[in-house]
């Protein structure tokens with residue numbers, strides 16, 4: 001058996017950063033930038049008002065109340081140049097509208113009296129020069145670095161880019177992932193089960209997991225436990241995908257052909273890892289006709305094992321391919337306190353228990369409890385879990401013990 005860290009390092013070494021592509025902002029959320037963005041435009045592009053009110057000269061309202069002549073109105077979208085503010089006068093102005101020439105302060109509607117359509121307004125509070133004015137360039141100026149290399153683009157980043165008039169951005173291409181399930185016992189067409197058959201759930205689960213993590217998937221189908229069939233599916237996948245995920249066929253059984261095939265057509269290492277669940281993992285790369293190496297993650301077949309293995313090895317590898325740096329390959333690891341004992345026995349392995357991890361306001365700590373039965377075939381707890389608690393080798397951990405939890409969702 002090898003350690004978790006060794007297995008992970010091996011997998012990550014086989015996952016190279018993808019090439020880059022230019023994406024429109026509409027497609028770029030979740031991608032990692034492959035360029036820096038320097039602003040070419042000023043934001044805001046003109047001095048504008050932060051409130052609804054009146055554009056005035058601060059000197060005119062040094063003593064209040066004061067009555068000013070209302071000589072115009074400027075709304076958002078208007079230029080303001082046609083409505084200059086002369087001494088003794090005010091221009092009615094709406095949030096976001098340009099500050100008209102001559103004015104040096106804005107008085108809020110709340111600090112005035114009089115009809116909103118009248119020819120005069122009574123100002124009841126004095127103003128300092130610049131009050132409620134957002135100067136041009138208050139947010140961004142040409143030459144400002146706005147987004148760095150290696151940034152995971154969020155909705156807010158895209159908003160910033162839209163604000164400065166950028167419409168496309170160079171990002172690392174996210175991997176497209178082919179998914180294959182293997183096993184003679186599997187049925188995937190909804191038909192009645194013959195004796196010994198079970199339904200294929202892994203392929204759907206993994207595809208939807210991958211998609212929810214921002215990876216496009218390709219269904220490479222259900223392969224029988226047959227070397228030729230598995231090989232054909234893998235070779236087909238290698239041409240159309242950046243990575244392949246298989247489930248099943250990597251254990252010690254007589255019909256575990258995934259590792260056999262991968263050994264033959266790829267540069268593969270079959271690992272027995274000191275973790276529970278998900279001990280076996282076959283990882284290797286297949287050479288594509290264009291010369292690039294396509295990583296293949298041969299995950300174990302038990303549904304819980306395949307999901308845990310995906311979280312521990314495959315998702316970080318795919319994030320590396322997507323351009324994330326080493327510190328951001330996991331979604332989040334927190335420290336939590338056990339609500340109740342978590343059973344385990346010394347077996348030389350790290351146990352990754354399916355847990356529910358909740359932030360407790362009263363104690364400002366994460367509280368951790370088991371999500372249910374922990375068998376590697378028992379999906380209910382996997383479905384209920386939002387984290388994997390790392391239980392180091394040893395006996396049962398008592399209530400109150402501190403554990404590391406790998407979050408499954410942000």
Ligand code: AMP
Pocket residue numbers: 181182183185186198199200201202203247248249250251253300301302303
């Ligand atoms: P294997 O890794 O092929 O030895 O499979 C381990 C266990 O997982 C067996 O009980 C399989 O029947 C089950 N299994 C394998 N593949 C799937 C799948 N795609 N969906 C559901 N269960 C599976």
Ligand code: MG
Pocket residue numbers: 182183184225248249255256301
């Ligand atoms: Mg099998």
